[in-house]
Amino acid sequence: MVQIIILIIVTVMVSTFIYAASRHDAFRIERSTNIQASPEKIFALINDFKKWEKWSSWEKIDPALKRTYSGSAKGIGAVYEWLGNKNVGQGRMEIIEASPFSKVTIKLDFIAPFAAHNTVEFTLIKKGDITNLTQAMYGSRPYISKLMGLFFSMEKMVGGKYEEGLANLKNIAEQ
Numbered sequence: 054m055v056q057i058i059i060l061i062i063v064t065v066m067v068s069t070f071i072y073a074a075s076r077h078d079a080f081r082i083e084r085s086t087n088i089q090a091s092p093e094k095i096f097a098l099i100n101d102f103k104k105w106e107k108w109s110s111w112e113k114i115d116p117a118l119k120r121t122y123s124g125s126a127k128g129i130g131a132v133y134e135w136l137g138n139k140n141v142g143q144g145r146m147e148i149i150e151a152s153p154f155s156k157v158t159i160k161l162d163f164i165a166p167f168a169a170h171n172t173v174e175f176t177l178i179k180k181g182d183i184t185n186l187t188q189a190m191y192g193s194r195p196y197i198s199k200l201m202g203l204f205f206s207m208e209k210m211v212g213g214k215y216e217e218g219l220a221n222l223k224n225i226a227e228q
Contacts, residue, residue: 069200069203070200072203073196073199073200073202073203074196074199076194076199076202077194078193078194079191079192079193079194080191080192080193080194080198080207081189081190081191082189082190082191082207082208082211082212082215083187083188083189083190083215084187084188084189084212084215084216084219085185085186085187085188085219086185086186086216086219086220086222086223087180087183087184087185087186088183088184088185088186088222088223088226088227089182089183089184089227090184090226090227091154091179091184092154092155092177092178092179092184093154094226095177095184095186095222095226096153096154096155096157096177098222098225098226099157099175099222100127100128100131100148100151100157101126101127101131102122102127102131102132102133102146102148103122103127105133106120107221107225108218108221108222108224108225109218109221110214110215110217110218110221111141111214111218114137114138114140114141115137115138115140115141117137117138118135118136118137118138118141119135119136119137120133120134120135121133121134121135122134124147125148127148127151128148128151129148129149129150129151130147130148131147131148132145132146132147132148133145133146133147134146139166142163142164142165142166142167143163143164143165144161144162144163144164144165145161145162145164146159146160146161146162146173147159147160154177154179155176155177155178156174156175156176156177157174157175158172158173158174158175159172159173159174159175160172161173161190167197169192169198170192170193171190171191171192172190172191172192173188173189173190174187174188174189174190174191175187175188176189186219186222186223188215188218188219190211190215
């Protein structure tokens with residue numbers, strides 16, 4: 054009887070590891086909103102890391118978050134580094150592309166609690182007096198991320214924070 058239980062446990066574990074390995078090697082999380090404001094106004098809030106404290110949902114998780122700004126004041130070369138509690142960890146962002154009023158691309162490096170290197174893109178598309186703003190994060194997914202993804206939904210966790218941040222950004226830009 055014990056051998057059967059051990060065999061079942063081993064089978065479940067091996068199946069889980071094989072299934073995790075078969076998952077996609079890349080991921081993309083994306084959310085969009087329509088904002089009744091010009092792309093210029095919205096772009097200014099995204100292209101300057103110092104303005105993120107007003108709208109980014111990640112900023113509100115740790116009231117004692119330590120921030121460091123370096124490089125350019127805004128746009129290409131602007132750097133934002135943070136060190137926070139276990140919920141926000143440690144990381145670095147750098148704007149690597151800033152196409153005025155249409156796109157901001159950021160190199161995102163998480164240092165702790167887990168190392169990860171991703172890209173974040175904000176795309177702005179003017180449609181009459183409304184701007185469609187899309188925030189996306191994408192990158193490679195190493196095996197450990199595939200395995201963790203079986204138990205934690207990064208799509209829901211990060212996607213939910215993106216929805217919150219975009220709603221904050223919308224409220225500010227529409228004032």
